[in-house]
Each structure stands twice: as structure tokens, then as C-alpha cells.
Amino acid sequence: MEHDIVMRTQGLTKVYTMGKTEVHALQGIDLTIDRGEMIAIVGASGSGKSTLMNIIGCLDYPTSGTYYLDGVHLENLSRNELADIRNSKIGFVFQGFNLLSRTTALENVELPLLYDRSKRKIAIRKTAEEALERVGLGDRMDHEPNELSGGQQQRVAIARALVTNPSILLADEPTGNLDSKTSVEVLTLFQELHSQGMTVLLITHESDVAHCTQRIIELRDGKIIHDKHIQQEMADMTTSTEAPASLDPDLDS
Amino acid sequence: MKGSTLIKIASQSILKNKMRTMLTMLGIVIGVGAVIVMVAIGQGAQSQIQEQINTLGTNMIVVTPGSSRQGGVSRGAQSYNRLTIKDSEKIKRESLFVSAVSPVVFSRTQVIGGQGNWRTTINGVSTDYQIIRNWDMKYGRFFDQSELRQMRRVMVLGHTVAENLFPDEDPVGLTVQVRNVPVEIIGVLEPKGQTASGNDQDDVVFAPYTTVQTRLSGWSRIFQILASTPSSRDIPAAQEEIRAIMRESHGISRFAEDGFTVRNQNDLAEAEQGTTEVMTLLLAAIASISLLVGGIGIMNIMLVSVTERTREIGIRMAIGARGRDVLTQFLVESIVMSVLGGLIGIGIGFAGSSILSQLTGWNTVTSPTTIMIALAFSAGVGIFFGFYPARKAAALNPIEALRHE
Ligand SMILES: Nc1ncnc2c1ncn2[C@@H]1O[C@H](COP(=O)(O)OP(=O)(O)O)[C@@H](O)[C@H]1O
Ligand SMILES: [Mg+2]
Numbered sequence: 001m002e003h004d005i006v007m008r009t010q011g012l013t014k015v016y017t018m019g020k021t022e023v024h025a026l027q028g029i030d031l032t033i034d035r036g037e038m039i040a041i042v043g044a045s046g047s048g049k050s051t052l053m054n055i056i057g058c059l060d061y062p063t064s065g066t067y068y069l070d071g072v073h074l075e076n077l078s079r080n081e082l083a084d085i086r087n088s089k090i091g092f093v094f095q096g097f098n099l100l101s102r103t104t105a106l107e108n109v110e111l112p113l114l115y116d117r118s119k120r121k122i123a124i125r126k127t128a129e130e131a132l133e134r135v136g137l138g139d140r141m142d143h144e145p146n147e148l149s150g151g152q153q154q155r156v157a158i159a160r161a162l163v164t165n166p167s168i169l170l171a172d173e174p175t176g177n178l179d180s181k182t183s184v185e186v187l188t189l190f191q192e193l194h195s196q197g198m199t200v201l202l203i204t205h206e207s208d209v210a211h212c213t214q215r216i217i218e219l220r221d222g223k224i225i226h227d228k229h230i231q232q233e234m235a236d237m238t239t240s241t242e243a244p245a246s247l248d249p250d251l252d253s
Numbered sequence: 254m255k256g257s258t259l260i261k262i263a264s265q266s267i268l269k270n271k272m273r274t275m276l277t278m279l280g281i282v283i284g285v286g287a288v289i290v291m292v293a294i295g296q297g298a299q300s301q302i303q304e305q306i307n308t309l310g311t312n313m314i315v316v317t318p319g320s321s322r323q324g325g326v327s328r329g330a331q332s333y334n335r336l337t338i339k340d341s342e343k344i345k346r347e348s349l350f351v352s353a354v355s356p357v358v359f360s361r362t363q364v365i366g367g368q369g370n371w372r373t374t375i376n377g378v379s380t381d382y383q384i385i386r387n388w389d390m391k392y393g394r395f396f397d398q399s400e401l402r403q404m405r406r407v408m409v410l411g412h413t414v415a416e417n418l419f420p421d422e423d424p425v426g427l428t429v430q431v432r433n434v435p436v437e438i439i440g441v442l443e444p445k446g447q448t449a450s451g452n453d454q455d456d457v458v459f460a461p462y463t464t465v466q467t468r469l470s471g472w473s474r475i476f477q478i479l480a481s482t483p484s485s486r487d488i489p490a491a492q493e494e495i496r497a498i499m500r501e502s503h504g505i506s507r508f509a510e511d512g513f514t515v516r517n518q519n520d521l522a523e524a525e526q527g528t529t530e531v532m533t534l535l536l537a538a539i540a541s542i543s544l545l546v547g548g549i550g551i552m553n554i555m556l557v558s559v560t561e562r563t564r565e566i567g568i569r570m571a572i573g574a575r576g577r578d579v580l581t582q583f584l585v586e587s588i589v590m591s592v593l594g595g596l597i598g599i600g601i602g603f604a605g606s607s608i609l610s611q612l613t614g615w616n617t618v619t620s621p622t623t624i625m626i627a628l629a630f631s632a633g634v635g636i637f638f639g640f641y642p643a644r645k646a647a648a649l650n651p652i653e654a655l656r657h658e
Contacts, residue, residue, distance in 0.1 A: 054652055057571075059571060059651050059652050059655075060652055079575070079576055080575045080576070080577070083570065083573050083574060083575045083576075084573065084575070086570075086571060086572065086573045087572065087573020087574075088573070092571055092572070094571075094655070098564070098567075098568045098571070098655065099568075100565055100568060102269040102270075103265070103269065107265065111569070111572055112572040112573055114258050114261070114262060115569070115572065115573040115574045115575075115578060116573070160572065164573075
């Protein structure tokens with residue numbers, strides 16, 4: 001089977017320096033993601049999941065290591081170049097939704113298109129409306145975040161991430177602020193997008209993992225300790241959820 | 254990013270925070286409004302003085318006896334040359350630039366007739382006087398050359414005198430008594446109003462200088478000689494020429510002082526113009542301080558809003574806004590607010606000026622220049638005071654901004 005690689009990292013490290021103490025948040029991450037994959041990242045609080053996600057999402061620089069996105073080696077990039085990559089290739093969904101308040105769902109979803117620099121012609125309003133319809137909010141376009149439920153707000157955020165048709169959709173604990181019923185709905189939405197061909201990488205609690213993914217990566221102390229494809233290793237998966245030391249529910253929200 | 258997109262983003266943000274926007278604009282509104290009103294008052298005073306100067310006459314030159322003080326300091330003994338009818342005639346005869354010349358003989362006197370008597374100034378002048386002062390008749394006519402030559406007892410009344418002695422009546426053809434001499438009224442002048450220093454220009458009567466000197470006062474001193482040129486361009490040349498003629502007429506030796514002074518009407522007005530200019534500047538300066546305070550208010554609110562909106566900035570950056578986009582957004586917001594505030598301030602300033610002039614009777618002048626300057630100034634305030642907060646916002650790190658609560 002031919003592999004179409006979306007992104008690849010090699011020896012990615014990240015060191016946070018706070019005064020005299022150094023935190024080695026990532027210690028050599030080698031990760032390759034194919035186009036169309038859906039991957040869950042799990043791991044205890046403080047294991048480096050968000051740090052990895054921020055680097056993949058071009059929100060932060062790694063301390064060392066290489067990172068290829070869409071076949072392009074991202075190195076020595078300026079703040080502006082990173083911003084442009086975030087705009088065109090990355091769709092980021094946050095735990096806390098991060099919508100602009102007092103701004104309608106439609107305006108929120110239009111926002112990434114306003115910052116588009118690719119000079120391609122986009123029908124901003126129409127594209128944004130389509131994205132909202134894709135997440136099932138065609139009838140909530142003129143609602144502001146405070147008029148929407150948590151699950152609906154997260155759907156708006158997902159529409160905003162989708163609207164630029166990114167190479168990869170990243171989500172850092174997208175269900176962390178949602179009740180379990182809504183969480184399932186949102187994860188099902190990710191699943192749908194994945195089945196439509198979108199590459200999805202999400203950080204999640206292992207309790208939700210069963211609902212959604214084909215591949216699970218587990219981090220501990222800044223290293224990948226498990227990387228398994230679920231179809232082949234369904235049995236392993238079941239056992240590992242029962243291992244309390246490695247798969248503590250995330251407590252850092 | 255396209256300009257229209259930028260305006261869209263900035264105006265969305267401005268409209269979404271109406272309270273914040275209004276408070277920010279308030280400072281600029283008050284500042285610009287105050288500047289407009291202050292400048293309107295100052296310019297009003299200036300234009301009023303200019304108007305009063307124009308009532309003096311057209312292209313008028315005034316010769317007075319005695320040297321003028323140079324820069325306010327007297328240089329030794331003042332030389333003093335009396336003016337004579339001969340001087341006036343010589344100027345009239347020899348000057349190339351001057352088209353009208355009149356001596357002014359001056360005396361205080363009582364005029365009796367009509368409703369009683371009135372104490373006023375009697376001026377003995379030549380027929381050119383009316384041309385020099387550019388003074389129209391209300392009734393009758395000015396005296397003519399033959400009346401001057403024959404020292405006829407004829408008189409032209411200033412408006413105030415006519416009003417007091419013959420209210421609501423055309424007195425032409427009637428007779429008044431001046432120092433027990435009957436004098437025929439042949440005309441009444443149109444009113445000219447007050448001088449800049451508050452003297453009533455219409456409280457005066459005119460008669461041929463020949464008549465005044467011989468029959469009415471026996472007072473033959475010439476108080477001043479007035480002259481005028483057809484065009485304002487000729488004034489400096491005419492002044493020089495008059496000076497030369499006067500020196501010759503009095504046989505003044507080469508190094509001696511003039512002993513007389515030749516000025517034009519603008520020289521006369523300059524002192525007073527200067528005062529109002531200083532006043533306008535002072536008023537504008539005071540008002541500018543309030544504009545400055547308004548600007549600092551903008552900066553203050555923009556700075557607070559950078560902190561308040563850190564998360565928003567983080568979100569914008571996370572979805573692809575460059576630092577520059579954020580900078581321009583904040584800058585445009587600040588400029589839009591200050592220009593909007595400036596426009597409202599201009600409206601309020603105009604309304605305030607006209608209300609003020611109605612309440613106090615002061616003359617106020619609002620000009621397009623004032624509007625342009627006020628607008629440019631408020632945009633400048635927006636850029637200047639918006640830049641620092643905008644740069645601060647643009648320099649934020651997206652992750653830290655997103656983590657901000
Ligand atoms: N900005 C930061 N400065 C210093 N240390 C940080 C920073 N962000 C994360 N860390 C540290 O890096 C480690 C990994 O953090 P994080 O990636 O947030 O873990 P996770 O998302 O898996 O809970 C933790 O020990 C955390 O304290
Ligand atoms: Mg995390």
C-alpha cells in the first residue's frame with residue numbers, strides 16, 4: 001500500500017527553561033502520520049501531549065529535531081511564516097473552544113479566511129456557511145457563543161478549523177470541557193470528518209479512545225511508549241486501559 | 254491583508270464594544286470640540302478687528318507730526334515738525350502714487366440744533382476725505398471744491414450726531430449753530446461703527462478745513478494728513494514718496510530725523526492684531542492640552558484592551574494572523590475611534606461656537622482649515638497613542654496569549 005505522508009518528525013525535543021530548572025517536555029519524538037489517518041494521543045498529565053501538539057500545530061518551535069509538513073522541511077521559520085502555515089495547513093481545535101465572544105458563529109468561522117494570504121479567490125461567506133453546515137450548525141450561523149451550548153461551540157470551533165481545508169486537523173482535548181454525552185457527539189463528528197478523508201490528530205482521555213480511533217499513541221515523560229493500530233491490536237488496547245499507571249485520566253484541565 | 258478586510262475586522266471589534274468605544278472617543282470628542290470652539294473665538298476676534306480696520310478706509314496712509322518711537326525706545330530728543338496745508342497740497346501736486354490727499358483739522362465743539370445740543374468732534378477736511386475713508390452718504394452730499402475754496406459754512410454730519418440731533422429725520426437743508434455761527438447741513442454719512450479700540454467713528458461732523466480754520470474755531474493746527482492710493486500694491490512706494498516730499502517741504506537736512514511719521518492703516522492695526530493672534534494661540538494651546546489628554550485616554554484604553562483581549566489576540570494568531578495583522582488591527586481601531594471622535598468633536602465644536610456666539614454676541618469664525626487640522630490632528634493622535642499598545646499586542650506569543658485568562 002502506497003503511503004502518502006502528511007507529516008513526519010524526527011528526534012523532536014523541547015526544553016522549557018524556567019530560571020535554573022530545565023523541563024525536558026519532549027525527549028526525541030519520531031512520528032509519521034499518513035494522509036487520512038485518525039490518531040489519538042493519550043498519556044498522563046504533564047507527559048508532553050500539548051507540547052507536541054503545539055509544535056505540530058506550528059504554534060511553538062521545537063528545541064531540536066526535524067519536522068516535515070506536507071513534504072516541506074520546516075526549519076528556521078519566521079513568526080510570519082509560521083502564522084501562514086497555521087492559516088493554510090493547520091486546523092486547531094482547543095479544549096476551551098476559543099471562539100471570539102460577541103461574534104456570531106459565521107463571523108468566527110470566516111475569521112481564518114480573512115487572514116488568508118494565498119491570493120486564491122475564496123467566497124468567504126459561502127465557504128464559512130458550508131463549513132458550518134458540515135458540522136451540523138447550518139441553523140445556528142447568527143448565534144453568538146453565549147447563545148450556544150458547549151457542544152455547539154466546539155462544533156463552531158471545528159468548522160473554523162476546517163474552513164481553510166487544512167492538511168491536518170489537530171485537537172487538544174476537544175472534549176475536556178464537555179459532558180460525556182456531548183463528548184461522544186463531538187468525537188463522532190471527528191470520526192465523520194476522518195471518514196470523509198480528513199487527517200485527524202487528537203489528544204484525548206483513554207476512556208474516549210474506543211469511540212474514535214484507528215491508531216493510538218501513548219506518551220510518557222516526553223517519549224512515545226506505545227504506538228499501535230487498533231484493528232490489529234484490539235485485545236492489547238483492552239488490556240492497556242486496565243493498566244492504571246500508564247493511562248491515568250488527564251488531570252490537568 | 255486587504256484594506257477592506259482590515260476595516261471589517263477593526264469595525265467589528267469597535268462595534269462589539271460600544272461602551273469601551275464611546276469612552277475612548279469621549280476624550281477626543283471633548284478635545285477636538287474644545288479646540289474648535291477656542292479657535293473659533295480667537296479667529297472671530299481677529300476677523301472682527303480686520304473688519305474694523307477695513308472701515309478706516311481703503312489703502313489709507315496717515316501722516317502725523319512727530320517722529321515715531323523706534324521699537325518703543327525714544328532715540329534722544331524727539332524732533333517735531335508741524336504739518337501744514339502746504340505739505341498736504343505739495344503731496345497732492347507732486348506724488349505719483351497718491352490719488353487723494355486731505356489734511357485733518359480737529360476741534361472739540363458743541364453743535365446746537367434740532368433736539369438740542371451735542372458735544373462732538375469737528376473735523377476740517379478736504380473733498381478727498383470721503384474718497385480716502387471710502388465713506389458713503391446716507392442723505393445729501395459731501396461738500397465740493399468750490400465750497401472749500403469759498404470757505405462756505407456747510408457741514409456733513411456723522412451718523413451718531415444726526416441721530417441725536419435729528420432722530421428719524423433727514424436734516425439736509427437745516428441749520429445748526431457751531432460757536433454761534435449758523436452752518437448749513439448738506440449731508441449725513443452712513444454709519445461706520447466703532448474702531449477696534451472702541452471709539453465711535455460716527456460721533457463726528459465734517460466741514461471744509463478752510464471753513465473750520467477761519468470761521469468755526471480759529472484753530473489751524475493740522476492734526477494729521479490722510480492720503481490713499483488706488484491700489485494696495487502702491488502703499489509702500491507711496492509712503493516712501495510722501496516721506497521724501499515732506500522732508501523736502503520742511504527742508505530737513507540729510508542726517509536729521511523726519512520729525513513726522515508716515516504709516517499705513519495696517520501699521521495702525523498691527524498692535525491690536527498681534528494681541529488677538531497671541532490670544533488665539535493661547536486658547537488653541539489650552540484646548541490642545543485637552544486633546545492631548547484625550548489621546549492619552551485612548552492609549553490608556555488601548556493598553557487595557559490589549560491585556561483584556563490577550564486571549565482574542567492569541568486566537569487570531571493561532572488561526573493565522575501575523576503580528577502585523579494584529580498591529581494594524583489595533584492601529585486601525587485606534588485611528589477609527591479617534592477620527593470618529595474627531596468628527597463628532599467637530600460637530601459639537603461648530604454647534605458650541607454658534608451657541609456661544611448667540612449667547613454672548615461674540616464673533617466666532619469656523620473655517621474649513623480648522624476642520625482639516627482638527628481631523629488630521631485626531632488621526633495623528635490615534636496613530637501616535639495607538640502605536641505602542643498595538644505593537645505590544647503584535648509582539649505577543651500565541652501560546653502564552655491563548656493561555657491568558
Ligand atoms: N510554557 C511552559 N513552561 C515551562 N514548562 C512547561 C511549559 N509548558 C509545559 N511545560 C511543562 O512541560 C511538561 C509537558 O507539559 P504538557 O505538554 O502541557 O503536558 P500535557 O499536555 O501532556 O499535560 C510538563 O511538565 C509541563 O509542566
Ligand atoms: Mg495538555
